[in-house]
Amino acid sequence: MMTARSLRVVEADARFYRRTWRASVFSNFLTPVLYLLAMGVGLGQLIDEGRGGSSLDIPYLTFLAPGLLAAIAMQTAAGASSYPVMAGMKWRKTYHATLATPIGIRELVLGHVGWVTLRITFGVVVFALVMWLFDAASLLGAILAVPPAILTGMAFATVVTAYTARLEHETGLVTLFRFGIMPLFLFSGTFFPIEQLPDAVEPLAYLTPLWHGVSLCRSIALGLPFDLHPGISIAYLLVWVAAGTILSIRMFRRRLVL
């Protein structure tokens, strides 16, 4: 899949990031920790001492942390696959410059996805260590939950890339975050079990890749029984990755090859 030429794209993105990482460090690394503090530690105390404790068999912090792990993978992926893609495609047209070199469309897309996967990995690994420091998971549990979180991120990276490549106007990005990423973040089982959702809405949660990611991460990190057979969730996420990649290549070609 990854050819030498797509690795050159990964390298270029890494060099770009080295220059511009400050802009995203807060949202990628600090915001998740703030969530963990406010919700997990702060709100969690209320929940554990109050009646909420009866519906969760585990401390709220422990419940929340692995869900956040999957959720931040999604958010990092969406951030790195939206505005930068819009810049390459339309604002700065740097993709046009890349394509004047031996790099082709497929290599450009795979390189981009490869780089976003690396960024997801940094974020997820750092947060897994934070989870362990907060005693929300064992070190082994936290580390084992990293791969499914990365897979969750990749599902979003590819699909958001395809979505962004289609956009004529940047208002579509605001729509994406407001009506896509934000509701998923809140309602995919990260903060509360989806059984708490109204019965009519609950099945929808099973369709979202984030729920599968949250569910996998939680069961693996905490050593709990799986909600679904893990193979189903992994396969479901892989389908998203594959479909998103194919669509991204198609959209890039449509927009960039005239």
Next chain:
Amino acid sequence: MSEPLVIARGLTKRFGAFTAVDSIDFDVQPGEAFGFLGPNGAGKSSTMRMIGATSPVTGGLLRVLGMNPETDGPAIRARLGVVPQEENLDHELSVYENLLIYGRYFGLPKRVIDGRIEELLDFAELTERRNDTVEPLSGGMKRRLIIARGLMNQPDLLILDEPTTGLDPQARHLLWDRLYRLKQQGVTLVITTHYMDEAEQLCDRLVIMDKGKITAEDSPRQLIARYSPREVLELRFPAGEQERAVERLADLAQRSEILPDRVLLYTDDAERAAIEVTERGIVPESTVSRRSTLEDVFLRLTGRTLIE
């Protein structure tokens, strides 16, 4: 003579029902500066993108460096330098980083890239801006940086799409000087432009392009000699008086053109024609005599001016 670097026969590009490039033929020889002169929308950029192996050919034959862009795109692009019309530098990055990243796209080792960057910055007069971000650079500097970027892979062929559009006269002259140096170093240039002075300055040979078709091909000097008398007398009259004046003056010229703002009389001796105009008692608002240019050739071939 060695093999042409670019060969096009019946080259065609269509976008849906619109034909942007309509079955054109041309060859670009090694070492020459070859130009496409024509107004905006003539099909020059589409032709350049096909040569650059980034836009598929709709019809006809195209060979670049002996290869087929359809099947050998990456191999062609590896040996091509591209200076696009639209500036597409990474503004957040430094001048150096822009060149480094581009060089890496070609798979060049960093050691080689670093050596070339110093040479190219010197060539582009950007050495002092090496570590500055691109954002605040002037239009002329950005354009020189794009040219330096296009030279990172030491291309056999450098293609430049409207290289001086939007630049002030001083920046244009500096750029022309750099392109002229490249030509002297033996770099083959393909240039599109809608500026006739640019075409005259830079091109050994050019084609005139209009509405997707090539209407003439030769050196600038030969084109002028073939399609236009040597000199032109330009006369300005108050609105509405042009036609009447031309009726009385037409016999002074081999050919005349009425433009919205002036009348052109084509003759081999513009000064004498000017004297004759005065002797006939006709007093234009202003009179300019000059040599024929490619603009006049274009007007003759298409009935239109280059910049409308």
